[in-house]
Amino acid sequence: MISVSKLLCGLDAESDGLRYDAAADSSRDQITEQKQQRPVVVWNLTKQCNLYCSHCYAAADTETAPGELSTAEGKHLLDDLADFGIPVVLFSGGEPLVRDDLEELVAYAADRGIRPVLSTNGTLLTEERAESLREAGLQYAGVSVDGLPERNDEFRGEEGAFDAAVRGIENSLDAGLKTGLRYTITEANAPDLPDVVDLLHDVGVDRFCFYHLDYGGRGADISNLDLSPADTREAVRTVCDLTREYHEQGEEIETLLVGNYADAGFLVEYAREELGDTQADRIHRYLEANGGDPTGERIADVDYQGNVHLTQFWQGYSLGNVRDRPFSELWSDETNPLLSGLRDRDDRLTGKCAGCGYQSICRGGSRLRALSAGGPFDPDPKCYLTEAERSGPADAPGGSGDAHAD
Amino acid sequence: MGTFCTEALADDMDPEDRTRVRDAPRSATGREWEVFVREDADGALQHVGSVTAGDADAAHDRASDLFGWTARDVWLCPADETRRYTAHTLGEPAGGESA
Ligand code: SF4
Numbered sequence: 001m002i003s004v005s006k007l008l009c010g011l012d013a014e015s016d017g018l019r020y021d022a023a024a025d026s027s028r029d030q031i032t033e034q035k036q037q038r039p040v041v042v043w044n045l046t047k048q049c050n051l052y053c054s055h056c057y058a059a060a061d062t063e064t065a066p067g068e069l070s071t072a073e074g075k076h077l078l079d080d081l082a083d084f085g086i087p088v089v090l091f092s093g094g095e096p097l098v099r100d101d102l103e104e105l106v107a108y109a110a111d112r113g114i115r116p117v118l119s120t121n122g123t124l125l126t127e128e129r130a131e132s133l134r135e136a137g138l139q140y141a142g143v144s145v146d147g148l149p150e151r152n153d154e155f156r157g158e159e160g161a162f163d164a165a166v167r168g169i170e171n172s173l174d175a176g177l178k179t180g181l182r183y184t185i186t187e188a189n190a191p192d193l194p195d196v197v198d199l200l201h202d203v204g205v206d207r208f209c210f211y212h213l214d215y216g217g218r219g220a221d222i223s224n225l226d227l228s229p230a231d232t233r234e235a236v237r238t239v240c241d242l243t244r245e246y247h248e249q250g251e252e253i254e255t256l257l258v259g260n261y262a263d264a265g266f267l268v269e270y271a272r273e274e275l276g277d278t279q280a281d282r283i284h285r286y287l288e289a290n291g292g293d294p295t296g297e298r299i300a301d302v303d304y305q306g307n308v309h310l311t312q313f314w315q316g317y318s319l320g321n322v323r324d325r326p327f328s329e330l331w332s333d334e335t336n337p338l339l340s341g342l343r344d345r346d347d348r349l350t351g352k353c354a355g356c357g358y359q360s361i362c363r364g365g366s367r368l369r370a371l372s373a374g375g376p377f378d379p380d381p382k383c384y385l386t387e388a389e390r391s392g393p394a395d396a397p398g399g400s401g402d403a404h405a406d
Numbered sequence: 407m408g409t410f411c412t413e414a415l416a417d418d419m420d421p422e423d424r425t426r427v428r429d430a431p432r433s434a435t436g437r438e439w440e441v442f443v444r445e446d447a448d449g450a451l452q453h454v455g456s457v458t459a460g461d462a463d464a465a466h467d468r469a470s471d472l473f474g475w476t477a478r479d480v481w482l483c484p485a486d487e488t489r490r491y492t493a494h495t496l497g498e499p500a501g502g503e504s505a
Contacts, residue, residue, distance in 0.1 A: 047434055065431070065434035066430070066431045066434065067430030067431045067432075067499075069496075070497070070498060070499050072497035072498040072499075073496045073497045073498065073499060075497060076495075076496045076497040077496065304434075305430065305431065305432055305433070305434070306430075306496070307432060307433075307438075307456070315435070315458070316457060316458050316459075316468060317455060317456070317457050317458075317468070317472055318438075318455050318456045318457075319455045320453075320455055320456070321427075321432065321456075322496055323427050323428070323430065323496050324427055324490050324492050324494065325492065325494055326494060335452065336454050336455065337443070337445070337454065337473065337476045337477075338454065338455075338472055338473060338476075341475075341476070348475075371471055371472070374471075375471060375474065375475060376471075376472060376475070377475065
């Protein structure tokens with residue numbers, strides 16, 4: 001996750017020590033000089049959802065899955081996560097609000113010192129639920145909207161879903177919850193992006209997380225709807241431009257990019273062009289401290305049946321199941337060659353990633369998309385940097401000597 | 407270190423201390439296959455997680471994509487045919503009701 005607003009508009013003001021972790025849905029300041037030690041855990045509470053989105057990585061549908069973790073099992077899971085030092089649990093789905101024990105689990109996480117945050121389609125976020133979630137200790141709600149009304153409703157498989165999501169956002173804001181947008185960028189909705197930001201900013205949203213499509217679940221079936229590399233680059237440039245425009249007008253919106261660390265290299269290039277070398281070098285140092293693609297390290301997923309995954313999108317492979325073995329053990333077991341290989345991937349990355357000048361801030365991009373292209377250490381097929389960009393910068397800052405940003 | 411701990415525990419452990427993990431379905435989108443790999447001819451067969459796939463050949467393809475760079479042998483066991491006994495418990499399951 002890359003905080004565009006902090007990097008392009010906030011670094012001057014921030015002397016040091018901003019936190020930067022893998023959860024776009026945690027509303028904490030996200031940049032730090034130190035790499036996060038424990039992963040943010042996404043917990044897909046249920047397979048059930050009231051919508052049927054074409055890009056759903058969890059392949060959710062209208063029924064619960066057999067054998068979903070019970071409330072009691074969930075609390076044991078949260079105990080283990082708390083003891084292990086997990087900073088954030090992102091309650092997700094399916095649609096987590098279809099579970100009526102959501103508040104109980106949120107409260108339990110908060111009591112155990114974990115920061116509970118929520119990912120929702122917003123349509124079930126009534127005044128009452130928003131209120132009860134805030135009382136339970138919820139820290140943030142990320143609501144998915146994927147385009148202007150018509151496009152969003154088509155994507156989500158239900159007419160009126162856009163308006164229902166906006167009502168949910170309003171209820172959440174009214175309850176005093178920090179609330180942000182989740183927007184998965186595809187070829188179909190990329191042109192809507194600035195207008196959606198405008199529209200939701202008017203509603204009161206000031207945090208916007210843009211996800212690149214990752215190829216898992218039903219997302220795999222629509223990989224052909226993904227943006228071309230050139231259009232991806234354009235969409236990312238749009239996010240950078242609009243962030244700066246808002247900030248220049250005194251509207252300090254927060255914008256984040258998730259799911260494609262080629263964005264890190266692009267951001268440095270963008271800053272060099274638009275803001276000059278000093279700022280570009282500073283941004284490079286911050287991104288390097290953050291550590292690039294988080295797979296296997298700073299993000300993890302537990303699905304509704306207790307299977308542990310490398311990321312929330314990587315549902316086709318599981319490290320093990322929390323009914324057999326605690327999450328903390330599965331995550332610490334580096335005898336698993338894939339887990340240890342991903343953690344220690346620098347010399348394993350192949351193809352254009354092997355000699356890339358931005359490898360230290362990207363780490364090969366999405367390992368799941370790499371898998372769709374061949375293997376876990378192949379290049380991310382969605383890398384859009386040019387050959388010239390990948391071969392520079394000649395003397396990348398932060399690689400030696402002055403490792404501390406000012 | 408993991409191996410030593412497991413062995414030490416196994417020496418001391420009464421089989422009664424282990425309970426069978428209930429046969430809850432492990433996937434709602436296909437069949438789940440436990441994956442075991444051996445890295446060298448004289449190495450141990452090691453459990454490395456599970457993949458979701460329609461049949462054994464597809465599971466082998468998936469496991470090969472993930473572990474082909476390191477594995478010599480790959481074994482696949484249908485998770486619903488695998489009985490797991492563990493000293494770890496995760497609390498009460500939901501029983502007949504939906505969770
Ligand atoms: S070539 Fe690889 S490491 Fe370099 S920016 Fe692209 S995906 Fe990242």
